[in-house]
Amino acid sequence: MTTDEFVARSHILHRSFSERPAKIVAGDGISLVLESGKKVIDASCGPSVSCLGHSQPEITEAITNHLKNDIAYVYSGSPYTNGxxxxxxxxxxSEKPGGLSKAIFVNSGSEATDAALKLAVQYWHERGQPQRTHFIARKQSYHGNTIGALCxxxxxxxxEFYKDFMSSNVTFVDPCYAYRxxxxxxxxxxxxxxxxxxxEDEILRIGPDRVAGFVAETVSGTTLGCLPAVPGYFRAIRDICDRYGVLLILDEIICGMGKTGTMHAWEQEGIRGPDIQTIGKALGAGFVPLSGVLLHQKIFDALSAGSGGLAHGHTFQAHPLACAAAVAAQRIIKRDNLIERTAQMGHKLExxxxKEIGPMALVGDIRGRGLFWAVEFVLDKSLKTAFSxxxxxxxxxxxxxxxxxxxxLGNLGHTGEYQVDHVLVCPPYTVTESELEEIVSLLxxxxxxxxxPFVKAECTNGVSKVQSDVKVAEIGNMS
Incomplete structure (x- = not known):
């Protein structure tokens, strides 16, 4: 692979070496403005982050006002807090959704996952069960890129590169991937x-007294493409967790904070809520780095009755400026009823x-909720044959x-047993109906x-017949 000349010169270690990145100079509503003057509709909000678009004067004002009138930095390990x-x-x-009553604010989703795992372990130590250090997660999931989150x-x-660092106290069960x-x-x-x-069998195999928690994305993100669980799945998971005292840790870093049409994606699953929940991305709408961990009152009660503090912490935890920006973002979302609007516009996007994408020859599945949707591509609809x-x-x-x-956004590498070729369509909460129509038309x-290169349509008696240009021996007859 040839390294791009600009990437080779740049002092930034870009994530891709083969292609020169286009320079963004501004944001205009839901669009990016490039150095060339070209406008690009951001229909994925980056990796589903910029839920209010790229220009929000109120948030800019909130950030500058905070810097002018408040404190720029407060160390969370000090005896101080901030407004x-x-x-x-x-x-x-304030309304304690699902019994969640306390928050930890950190910078990235990966940090939030690490904090959630450490919080779960501390909880069991405080409860007098320090042997509960095993976590069960799901195959083809993604919870972050730090070592702890990758585990x-x-x-x-x-x-792949970090196998030697992966924890031995994590095992995996199947995801709720109904399509395949x-x-x-x-x-x-x-x-x-x-x-x-x-x-449940995995809990019993490990030993119920050793399992600390079950970690799952309420709606899977980039690995399986905006994949909701089938009805009843999370009710079954919640019941099993309660039966064996396992903490339910729901990752809503990408799918939460209104993206699926409710503030929390788990609100649509008919459960009382998780014991620990991670949030991020849409929390601060991308204007500053921010993520968080929400915890049930019972978690706080155990820590309070035990050591009387949180063992985990970061230098930039609960950064005042990041929180001020998120306050402004959340005020806009509430004032403008954007979560309700997300549900409504989500129906239009669906x-x-x-209508337009579903009938296409190489489209196998369309799935999602709210303004969080994915299109999965296949070589053969009837066989669900994946692309190489x-x-x-x-x-x-x-x-x-x-x-x-x-x-x-497309898929981000090989995620596991199933090759999932998909793209994500998750535009900002402020998207208009005409913008949705343009997005779908361009897609x-x-x-x-x-x-x-893969198919050609032959219209016979008004019926489109799809024939593959790839070898019949590899994928079978697509006609």
């Missing part, structure tokens, strides 16, 4: 029960995707979208262009 941090926690937890992430290619894993004659209820039995990773199909779609002025054109 912005306290206010943000009040906004999120509970089932993302194979991101773990549910039997032809299996109902959603039966599928959920089967996965529940697998989870309808557009299913070498085809790089979804990232070619991303490239063709970018050429036409649309920014979306459709990019899929058509990417599909050309």
């Amino acid at each position: 912005a941090t306290e206010e943000l926690a009040d906004i999120l937890l 509970v992430s089932g993302h194979e290619s991101r773990r 894993m549910k039997g032809d004659d299996e109902s959603d209820e039966e599928f959920a029960q089967r996965l529940g039995r697998q989870f 309808a557009l995707l299913r 990773p070498k085809a790089n199909f979804c990232n070619q779609v991303v490239k063709h979208c970018l050429d036409s002025g649309l920014n979306i 459709m054109a990019a899929i058509v262009k990417t599909s050309e």
Whole structure:
């Protein structure tokens, strides 16, 4: 692979070496403005971060006012607090959703995952059960890129270089990936029960008195593509966790804070809520780095009755400026009813995707909630035949979208047993109906262009017949 000349000269170690990155000079609503003057619709909010778009004068004003009138930095390990941090926690937890009553604010989603894992371990120490250090997570999941977060992430290619660092006290069960894993004659209820039995069997195999927690994304993000669980799955998981005293840790770093049409994605699962929850990305809408951990009152009570403090901490934990920006973002979301609007616009986006994208020859599945949607591509709809990773199909779609002025996100490497070629469409909460129509139109054109080397349509008696240009021996007859 040839290294791009600009990347070689730059003092930034860019994440990709082969292509010169386009320089962004400004944001305009939901669009990015490039140095060339070209505007690109950001239909993925980066990795689903910039939920209010890229220009919010109120948040800019809140940041500058805070720097002018308040304290820039307060160390969370000192005997001090600050107004912005306290206010943000009040906004999120004043009504104690699902019994969640306390917050830890850190910088990245990975840090939030690490903090959640350490909090769970400390909880069991405080409860007099220090042997509970084992975590169960799900295959093809992603919870962050620090070593601790990677230990509970089932993302194979991101773990590959660091296998020697991966913890031995984490095991994995299957994800709730109905599109590929549910039997032809299996109902959603039966599928959920089967996965529940697998989870319970793993608890029993490890020993219930050794399992600290179960870690899962409420709606899977970049590894499986905006994948909600089938109805009843999380009710089964919650019941099993309660039966054996296992903490339910839900990762809503990418799917939470309104993105699925409710403040918390778990509110749509018919459960009382998690014991520990991670949040991020949309929390501060991308204007400053911020993530968080929300914990149930019972977690706080155990720490309070035990050591009387949190063993975990960071230098920039609960940074006042980041919290001030998030307060402004959350005020806008509440004032403008943007979560309700996300649910409404989500129905429109779903309808557009299913109508315009769903019938396309190489589109296998469309899934998501709210303004958090994915399109999965396959070589053969009836067989659900996956593309070879070498085809790089979804990232070619991303490239063709970018050429036409649309920014979306493809899958991020080989994640596990199932090759999942997908793109994410998760525009800002402020997106308009006409912008949704443009996004879907540009996406459709990019899929058509990417599909050309793989299929050709022959119209016979008004019926489109798809024939593959790849070897029949490799994928079977697609006609």
